[in-house]
Structures are given as C-alpha cells and as structure tokens.
Amino acid sequence: MSGNQRQSKRIQTRRENERLILEAAEKVFAEAGYGGATMQLIADMAGLPKANLHYYFATKEELYRTVVARIFEIWLHAAESFDNAPGPVEGIGAYIDAKMEISRRHPFGSKVWASEVMHGAPVIQDYLETTLREWTDGRIGAIQRWIDDGLMDPVDPRHLLYMLWATTQHYADFGHQIETLNGGAALDAGQWAGATETVKRIILRGIGAREIRPDLAK
Amino acid sequence: MSGNQRQSKRIQTRRENERLILEAAEKVFAEAGYGGATMQLIADMAGLPKANLHYYFATKEELYRTVVARIFEIWLHAAESFDNAPGPVEGIGAYIDAKMEISRRHPFGSKVWASEVMHGAPVIQDYLETTLREWTDGRIGAIQRWIDDGLMDPVDPRHLLYMLWATTQHYADFGHQIETLNGGAALDAGQWAGATETVKRIILRGIGAREIRPDLAK
DNA sequence: GTCTATAAATTGATAGAC
DNA sequence: GTCTATCAATTTATAGAC
Known part of the structure; x- marks a missing residue:
C-alpha cells in the first residue's frame, strides 16, 4: 500500500x-x-x-461547540429560501416549508440550539451578535420593502420573524408534548403536511400577503 | 410564648x-x-x-419536581382566560394577553418547563397525559364550535393551539436571543405591548376571526 | 432548625501499553 | 489510532454537634 x-x-x-x-x-x-x-x-x-x-x-465543550455549529449551518442554509423571492407568499411560504422540514429531520439539533439559547448562549453568543443579527436585519429590510410595495399589511417585520421561528421550531423542540397529545404517536407524513399548511395559511393570511398580479404591474 | x-x-x-x-x-x-x-x-x-x-x-429531583409543578399551576391558571368567551376575538385574544404576560413575568419558569418537555418530560409526563390532554381536548371543542358558528375560518384547532403556545412562550424561552437582536437590551414596556399586538393581530386575522355582531344574531 | 465535616459515587480527562 | 486503568475534581447526600 x-x-x-x-x-x-x-x-x-x-x-x-x-x-x-x-x-x-x-x-x-x-x-x-x-x-x-x-x-x-x-x-x-x-x-x-x-x-x-x-x-x-x-474536551466536552469542544465537542459541544462542534455540534452547535453544525446546526447553525443547517439553519443558515434554510434561510436562503427567503431570498430572491418576488413577494411574501413565495418567500415566507418557502421559508416555512424549509423550517418545518428541518424540524422534522433534525429534531435533536433544534433542541440543542434551543437549549443553548435558553441558557444564555454561552457558546454561540458571537454567532448571535454577528451572523444572525446581519441575517435578521437583511430580512427585516426585505419584508419592509414588501410592505412598501403593498404586497402585505404593515406588520412589525421583527415580530413576524420571531413568529416564524417560534411556530416552526416548536414542532421539533416540543415534539414530545405534541406526540403525547397525538395519542403517543409521532406525527405521520399527512399530519406534518397539515401542520405546515395550517401554519402557512394562518401566517400568510394574518399578514395580508397578496399574490403578485403580473397583469396589474406597471 | x-x-x-x-x-x-x-x-x-x-x-x-x-x-x-x-x-x-x-x-x-x-x-x-x-x-x-x-x-x-x-x-x-x-x-x-x-x-x-x-x-x-x-433530593435534588424532589426540589425540581416542585419547581416544575408550580409553573404548571401558573400555566393552567392563564388557560382559564380562554373559557366563557363568546367568540375567538375575546377568547384567543385574552389567552394571548395572558400567555405573553406570563412570558414576561415568569421567564425562568417557562424555560424550566420548556427544558423539561424537550428532555422527554421525565418528571411531568403524567401531567401531559392527564391534565394537559383534557384541557387541550376541551379547547379544541370550543374552537370547533366557533368554526361551526361561523365566527372564524375552518383551521385545524390543534395546530392553532400549538401556534399560540409557540409564539407566546418564544418570548420567554428565546428571550436571550431576542434581547441580543434588540441591541443587548431587554424589551421595554412598549416593545412588549407591540409584540403582543403583532401576535394577536396576525393570528386573529390569520384565522379570519369575526366579531360577534349582536344586531345580526337571530 | 442550622451548619460543618465528610462519606460515597460520578465525571472529565489523561497516562501509557498495545 | 485504540483501549484499559486511573487520577483529580466535583457532586449528591448524610452524620452529628450545636
């Protein structure tokens, strides 16, 4: 050899x-x-x-750091589905789809992330202050433009983002509670689809998201 | 003496x-x-x-059990604001108000509860299977009646409840992240009010909640 | 009821043979 | 690179004087 x-x-x-x-x-x-x-x-x-x-x-901490960093990468990748969307129906809709899929496929990672943040982000505080803050500010700008263009109601973009994170990650972080209330069984494919549709419908309708009508564009 | x-x-x-x-x-x-x-x-x-x-x-576990039980009591008390409401605008509106107030005043308790559920509810599994399940089933029935009475759109009541829990508790459980994105400062009274209003507005509008019009009642 | 001292068990980390 | 044996520190819990 x-x-x-x-x-x-x-x-x-x-x-x-x-x-x-x-x-x-x-x-x-x-x-x-x-x-x-x-x-x-x-x-x-x-x-x-x-x-x-x-x-x-x-060390144990180095191993933990690596685990958290991996999750953050996955999280950031899903955030791309927000970009280059013509309007809130496509952008926010795709983002909800992507985040729900992550909750389904990476429930452990989501929980580690939640736990890290709940304990004051001792290990990833720098990520919160740099990468996450920049991404958040960028998305707030995009949402504000949609509002200015009349594509959705004037809701506070920041709190809208928090609602998106909260509702989608809840299905991973509180999965055990949801499972218990589902009779002790994990959600099946149809139930996951139903959850995703309900979340999308309530939020998109809640912000008054309007489809872009090319025939009405100047 | x-x-x-x-x-x-x-x-x-x-x-x-x-x-x-x-x-x-x-x-x-x-x-x-x-x-x-x-x-x-x-x-x-x-x-x-x-x-x-x-x-x-x-033991440490007995102390922990007592802490978790206290939080569950507070949680259950807030749930009462859901009851005896004539329609979704009052019932769900009051419930969001109450849950947001708990997130603001008991952030530690909310985190302990979240942590307990995330780890598979080793200590309060019996609460989930009895008290919480009964409460949930009751509220699903109430929401379904509102739907049948035409007071809101036909959305899956179960997922609506999860959205209410997720959005309100997020402000406690992910408070550190929100604080970081708020420039390192805790939300002030006005920001808490803004958060509550945004959550209420998006959800109530998202489910098509309609005010009861006494003049139209039969 | 309060508090110091300590027992008993667990854990992160390493030494050193293979 | 792998694995056994072990160290050093920490932690739950208790004994026993006050």
Missing part, C-alpha cells in the same frame, strides 16, 4: 469516527442537556471507548 | 425558606438546566447552607 493510500484510509477513518461521535453527541446533548450529558453516554451510543472521544475532541 | 405561637413561627420560617429555595432553584434550573444545576449553586443563591436544602427537600 502506498503512502497516499495509507493516509487516505486514515483520513477516512477519522471522518467516519467523527461522524459517529457527532451524531451520538447531538442526540445525547438534546436528550440530557449539556450538564446532563456525559462523555461515557456519548461514547456508548457511538460504540467507541470513552478515551477515543477525547482523542477526536479534546 | 404559647405552644401555638411557637408552632406558628416555625411554620412561617418553613414557608419563607421554602419560598427562598424555590425561587433560587427556578432561576438556577432555568439557566443551567437540571444536569448543570448544583445544590451548592442553589443554596448560594438562596443564601442558605447546602445542608438546609436537603432538610426542606430530600
């Missing part, structure tokens, strides 16, 4: 183990909280000896 | 200390999570030696 092949194998092993550890960590941090999570629990769930976790991630 | 007076004093001391401990515990559990909270931290914040906590509450 050549040196290159050996190195490639080593890199692959590292990547695979890091993935195993990060997936296990995301679940354990979500279910037990940062303080309740133990390296032993994460190691067991990843199927690795505890010492190996410390080989890949020096 | 008579025996009665002595006993009364003792009861008063107990009540006062329990209050001190519970307030400190609510704050520490909210900010550090169950696993991150330590009896030492709670004792320091309450201004009592750690051993005294164990005198009043045998």
